[in-house]
Amino acid sequence: MFVLAAVGIVLTAAAAQEALVETPDVLPAGLGRDETFYVCTACHGSAIVRQQGMTRESWEQTIDLMIQRQQMAPLEAPLRALIADYLAANFPPRRRAPANPFAP
Numbered sequence: 135m136f137v138l139a140a141v142g143i144v145l146t147a148a149a150a151q152e153a154l155v156e157t158p159d160v161l162p163a164g165l166g167r168d169e170t171f172y173v174c175t176a177c178h179g180s181a182i183v184r185q186q187g188m189t190r191e192s193w194e195q196t197i198d199l200m201i202q203r204q205q206m207a208p209l210e211a212p213l214r215a216l217i218a219d220y221l222a223a224n225f226p227p228r229r230r231a232p233a234n235p236f237a238p
């Protein structure tokens with residue numbers, strides 16, 4: 135009985151772990167997607183990246199922030215440019231919602 139319970143706990147833990155595993159296809163297809171995925175999800179999930187919408191300049195600042203505050207290893211210039219281009223192209227600033235046509 136104890137053994138069955140223990141196996142159950144291990145299996146549940148394995149299933150929970152599985153759910154957290156992400157693959158590059160959580161990000162939109164495009165040049166630099168895989169590089170961005172592997173560099174930017176080393177410490178946190180992709181959602182924290184996907185939920186942002188920023189200019190390229192702000193993405194550059196985010197990369198700097200990750201390096202200065204979060205101990206991310208600095209990136210070689212070409213890789214950094216590839217990732218910044220990818221982020222800016224796929225997660226640009228969001229447009230504001232259209233004005234309410236019923237507003238007085």
Ligand code: HEC
Pocket residue numbers: 173174175176177178182183186196197199200204205206207217221
């Ligand atoms: C060395 C670890 C590490 C790497 C690599 C990393 N981050 Fe982070 N990042 C963090 C930590 C730690 C936080 C803040 C804590 C949290 O919420 O998880 C964070 C937070 C963020 C945030 C939330 C906003 C903020 O200012 O806190 C964004 C956006 C972000 N990261 C984007 C990126 C992008 C884009 C990359 C790839 C270029 C990246 N991160 C790579 C560690 C990392």
